[in-house]
């Protein structure tokens with residue numbers, strides 16, 4: 329690659345909710361992003377492949393292959409890649425601890441930043457049931473909270489067995505526009521609580537397609553967003569600081585700069 333833009337190298341890269349296999353997946357933007365961003369470690373924070381969408385209707389254009397190939401190539405070149413499955417790619421949850429093509433599968437992880445701060449890394453769907461029934465659970469107390477999470481895990485497994493799709497937080501929250509902000513706030517609070525229970529300084533999750541970095545009662549809550557609408561990723565710099573990157577804006581510049589060096593006949597770029 330002789331493009332004018334050099335790839336940047338980071339300590340860690342966090343990406344989630346790509347939804348490969350759904351027509352909404354912005355594989356063009358993600359490929360472009362992966363071209364210009366290298367990291368020692370990449371965390372795939374769930375819903376990378378939309379297994380439920382694929383089950384209903386097989387849709388796997390070249391862009392999806394390109395993303396998978398790009399990630400596998402990075403793994404071959406020495407990037408450590410950890411895949412934390414979400415609810416849409418929960419078929420991978422049956423294989424914790426396994427490796428495929430150099431990619432490790434884990435249910436959740438504790439990541440230590442360069443400055444020593446520890447972050448819990450998980451997708452976040454296990455808290456859906458708590459968010460939906462927040463008021464009732466607050467009334468019933470801690471045991472009900474733990475029971476609700478356990479029941480959610482069992483219910484998801486049963487639904488999977490029966491071939492029923494997983495309940496989608498983002499689709500549901502969007503339907504309830506008026507209350508969506510409250511639900512997002514509730515999700516963030518519940519996930520931050522989980523980080524506190526794990527004695528870590530922060531948490532990095534996905535699931536609700538709402539990229540943000542903020543302090544929630546002393547816990548650094550970080551959401552990676554998605555590659556369906558926002559096209560966001562979180563990067564860890566070598567000093568341990570975190571940054572959010574929104575790729576939509578930069579991509580246009582990158583393409584214009586890259587055009588003259590595109591091989592041979594020029595200007596035959598697909599939009």
Ligand SMILES: [Mn+2]
Nearest residue numbers: 375414415535
């Ligand atoms: Mn999800």
